[in-house]
Amino acid sequence: MNILKWLNKTIKILSCVDNPKYEAEFLLTYVSGYNRSFIITSDRVELSQKQYQYLNYLVYRRSLGEPIAYIIGEKEFWSLSLRVSYDTLIPRPDTEILVEQVLFKIINNKSTLILDLGTGCGAIALALAKSCVNCYVIGVDKSKKALDIARINALQLKIKNVSFLFSNWFSHINKKFDIIVSNPPYISKKEITLLKKDIFFEPFDALISDKNGLSDIENIIQQAKKYLFIGGWLLIEHGWQQKIQVQSLFKKYNFFEIESYQDYGGNDRVTIGRHLINKN
Numbered sequence: 001m002n003i004l005k006w007l008n009k010t011i012k013i014l015s016c017v018d019n020p021k022y023e024a025e026f027l028l029t030y031v032s033g034y035n036r037s038f039i040i041t042s043d044r045v046e047l048s049q050k051q052y053q054y055l056n057y058l059v060y061r062r063s064l065g066e067p068i069a070y071i072i073g074e075k076e077f078w079s080l081s082l083r084v085s086y087d088t089l090i091p092r093p094d095t096e097i098l099v100e101q102v103l104f105k106i107i108n109n110k111s112t113l114i115l116d117l118g119t120g121c122g123a124i125a126l127a128l129a130k131s132c133v134n135c136y137v138i139g140v141d142k143s144k145k146a147l148d149i150a151r152i153n154a155l156q157l158k159i160k161n162v163s164f165l166f167s168n169w170f171s172h173i174n175k176k177f178d179i180i181v182s183n184p185p186y187i188s189k190k191e192i193t194l195l196k197k198d199i200f201f202e203p204f205d206a207l208i209s210d211k212n213g214l215s216d217i218e219n220i221i222q223q224a225k226k227y228l229f230i231g232g233w234l235l236i237e238h239g240w241q242q243k244i245q246v247q248s249l250f251k252k253y254n255f256f257e258i259e260s261y262q263d264y265g266g267n268d269r270v271t272i273g274r275h276l277i278n279k280n
Contacts, residue, residue: 122150
């Protein structure tokens with residue numbers, strides 16, 4: 001079968017996804033090694049039997065809703081190519097807002113110690129460590145399999161000012177930080193039925209939280225001041241309808257200079273607060 005016929009067939013099969021043409025072309029470039037320009041200008045080229053069979057296997061997985069990031073085993077975040085697995089969330093562009101707020105609003109030229117809670121594949125920790133040579137970042141997670149992926153990513157990217165440790169939030173933390181950052185679970189159980197089927201391939205304990213999605217967020221905010229230096233910052237990603245509740249939690253636990261920021265889609269996504277008084 002030639003490229004054109006395969007693409008036409010695959011676009012129909014993937015009609016359930018948002019951009020079937022893009023995804024069909026992406027899978028074709030991944031398997032064949034051809035770039036997009038070649039695919040467009042040489043669509044009469046025949047696929048080998050091996051390519052054809054492997055492509056159909058990947059398309060079948062995608063047609064069931066499996067995210068492409070899991071199918072190919074990697075995802076780009078902050079211009080870094082990161083390995084991902086079923087044990088890690090897939091990094092999303094909106095989470096780059098967390099990285100931006102740390103880099104552009106908080107970090108100065110001094111040495112900065114950063115804690116990334118629930119690091120997963122290490123996306124946030126590695127993006128910060130790569131972008132700020134004066135920082136040292138510790139990423140923690142309760143999933144040892146996720147930590148293995150994060151460590152592999154650090155080795156492949158040759159990022160040395162980062163380390164990954166086991167901890168269920170703050171359970172194994174015994175030092176203070178200048179900055180604590182987290183993308184915790186924040187989806188409520190009620191919202192499960194509203195999610196795209198792609199998300200059901202991701203680890204649920206990294207997505208779903210009690211108390212209408214606010215349980216883990218409150219837990220982090222409540223404990224964070226014990227692990228922040230005076231003047232330190234806490235940054236949390238949250239759901240697009242949770243800004244008011246999250247700001248209230250920051251106020252409840254005596255954080256100051258509280259602000260929220262929108263993601264690339266114009267949705268409230270990140271709230272930050274500062275620890276200015278040494279008070280429980």
